[in-house]
Amino acid sequence: MKFFSTILVQTNRNLQKTWPTQFMTLLTVSLSVLIFSFFFLIYTNMIKAGERLGDDLRLTIYLEEEPVLEMQEQLVRKITNFSPVEEIRFTSRKEAYERLSEQLGDNVDVLDDLDPSFLPPSIEVYPKKNLSNLAQIKRFSEYLSTLPGAVKVQYGQEWVERFNYFTKLLQIVVILSGSLLILTTAFMVAYTIRLAVVARQGELEILRLLGATNGYIRTPFLIEGFLQGLLGSTSGLFALFFLFRWIQMRFTGPGILQLVEFTFFSPTIIAIIVAASIILCTGGSFSSMRKFMRI
Amino acid sequence: MDTKPANKSIVEIVRATKIYTPDVVALEDISISIVYGELVFLTGMSGAGKTTLLKLICGIEHPDKGMVEVAGKDLNRIKGGEIPRLRQQIGMAYQDFKLLPDRTVAQNISMAMEVSYQNIRTIKKRVIELLRKLRLEHKHDALAGNLSRGEQQRVAIARAVANSPTLILADEPTGNLDSKTTKLVMELFEQCNISGTTIIIATHDEGIYRRSANRVLELHSGHLISPAYNSISTLNNMP
Numbered sequence: 414m415k416f417f418s419t420i421l422v423q424t425n426r427n428l429q430k431t432w433p434t435q436f437m438t439l440l441t442v443s444l445s446v447l448i449f450s451f452f453f454l455i456y457t458n459m460i461k462a463g464e465r466l467g468d469d470l471r472l473t474i475y476l477e478e479e480p481v482l483e484m485q486e487q488l489v490r491k492i493t494n495f496s497p498v499e500e501i502r503f504t505s506r507k508e509a510y511e512r513l514s515e516q517l518g519d520n521v522d523v524l525d526d527l528d529p530s531f532l533p534p535s536i537e538v539y540p541k542k543n544l545s546n547l548a549q550i551k552r553f554s555e556y557l558s559t560l561p562g563a564v565k566v567q568y569g570q571e572w573v574e575r576f577n578y579f580t581k582l583l584q585i586v587v588i589l590s591g592s593l594l595i596l597t598t599a600f601m602v603a604y605t606i607r608l609a610v611v612a613r614q615g616e617l618e619i620l621r622l623l624g625a626t627n628g629y630i631r632t633p634f635l636i637e638g639f640l641q642g643l644l645g646s647t648s649g650l651f652a653l654f655f656l657f658r659w660i661q662m663r664f665t666g667p668g669i670l671q672l673v674e675f676t677f678f679s680p681t682i683i684a685i686i687v688a689a690s691i692i693l694c695t696g697g698s699f700s701s702m703r704k705f706m707r708i
Numbered sequence: 709m710d711t712k713p714a715n716k717s718i719v720e721i722v723r724a725t726k727i728y729t730p731d732v733v734a735l736e737d738i739s740i741s742i743v744y745g746e747l748v749f750l751t752g753m754s755g756a757g758k759t760t761l762l763k764l765i766c767g768i769e770h771p772d773k774g775m776v777e778v779a780g781k782d783l784n785r786i787k788g789g790e791i792p793r794l795r796q797q798i799g800m801a802y803q804d805f806k807l808l809p810d811r812t813v814a815q816n817i818s819m820a821m822e823v824s825y826q827n828i829r830t831i832k833k834r835v836i837e838l839l840r841k842l843r844l845e846h847k848h849d850a851l852a853g854n855l856s857r858g859e860q861q862r863v864a865i866a867r868a869v870a871n872s873p874t875l876i877l878a879d880e881p882t883g884n885l886d887s888k889t890t891k892l893v894m895e896l897f898e899q900c901n902i903s904g905t906t907i908i909i910a911t912h913d914e915g916i917y918r919r920s921a922n923r924v925l926e927l928h929s930g931h932l933i934s935p936a937y938n939s940i941s942t943l944n945n946m947p
Contacts, residue, residue, distance in 0.1 A: 624795030
């Protein structure tokens with residue numbers, strides 16, 4: 414009998430004997446992966462949404478007076494001196510009035526009694542940075558407010574800041590749940606293997622006396638750890654996928670979910686989560702054997 | 709294991725002493741040499757040190773003084789990786805059987821061959837052959853824990869010889885057997901010996917060695933009493 418077939422027979426035998434403990438460990442690994450990947454999925458989607466919002470981010474500088482051409486050139490120079498930007502667009506009082514009229518649509522008559530030059534002229538600055546550089550955007554906004562003729566700078570501070578804090582909070586949750594995953598998975602697998610080693614102490618003793626090599630004794634335990642990692646992570650990810658699909662089906666329509674546009678993990682991320690779980694479980698199994706098995 | 713040149717020792721024990729804590733002297737200043745292909749009886753009363761001597765030979769215990777060499781390997785200096793290889797070549801039938809009660813008879817016997825990664829068909833064939841020789845074929849799928857002591861003893865013997873080892877150590881192999889079954893077991897050992905296996909049988913059953921032409925070593929309170937040589941040919945084989 415060759416090495417692998419012998420080892421697989423041995424592993425199968427072990428699993429049949431200790432299946433209740435193995436099942437509980439599998440459940441724990443699945444739940445840990447589910448909790449972690451749930452928060453990680455929200456986090457990655459938030460990051461993506463942040464990037465999309467960052468693309469649309471613009472800083473509007475309201476001016477006292479409409480700048481003449483020379484003044485416009487000077488302002489562009491000053492702005493680009495501080496930070497390179499995607500685009501700078503000047504809006505005159507007239508253009509601002511026309512845009513508002515367009516936005517009002519059928520209600521445009523509310524503007525009838527108003528002076529077409531009541532809106533201030535402005536400069537729209539589209540920065541190259543995204544939302545993750547909130548501090549830089551703040552600094553940029555402060556600088557823009559010091560430009561000659563600038564009255565006020567707006568970029569939806571409150572919304573951007575809240576979004577940024579939410580993303581940071583999610584980042585902490587992901588790190589915490591990731592640590593939880595590492596701890597519970599490694600601990601549970603190590604504990605299961607320890608129980609299996611203790612339960613089979615007599616058998617292992619006989620195997621040693623019969624001349625079983627370290628590989629013969631240890632490999633089935635390592636395979637058990639490997640299977641725990643593989644099956645635990647894939648079932649956790651499957652559960653998350655079904656949850657994701659359910660949420661998608663239930664909450665389609667206008668609202669935050671439409672804005673965020675949720676997507677599932679890419680195959681690479683799935684592979685990384687599965688591989689990490691396998692490494693953790695096999696590592697837990699290995700450390701447990703080193704500790705409790707004297708060969 | 710090494711090759712088996714005629715008259716070369718497979719077991720070489722030189723002035724071995726084994727003391728169990730606190731101060732129980734199990735063996736004292738024992739020197740024995742056993743050549744390849746020999747069948748040796750190790751006799752003595754209970755507590756004489758027979759089991760300890762077998763444990764020293766298969767490397768379960770180590771001497772406090774002296775040297776134990778098996779197949780040219782000094783067991784005090786043997787490397788970790790070499791121990792399993794050596795043990796695969798030693799078939800030991802333990803006095804307490806060391807069977808797994810929740811495994812079948814066939815599975816218990818197979819274990820000895822599985823650890824050396826033998827072909828599954830070879831294992832099955834060998835198990836059936838051994839069970840037939842020991843009249844246990846009807847117990848193939850019975851759990852070892854449900855067998856009588858005599859049956860368990862035969863299963864332990866079958867496991868010891870299953871892997872066709874170079875050296876068989878049998879500790880009181882007929883202790884729980886009737887005369888008919890004892891005869892079967894001894895025939896099995898003799899067959900193994902004829903095919904070149906070295907066998908050491910620890911027993912206090914005078915009936916199995918009295919008329920034997922093989923060497924008998926007698927232990928008394930951890931000391932080797934001058935060995936009786938029942939056969940001139942065996943004597944000539946001594947180094």
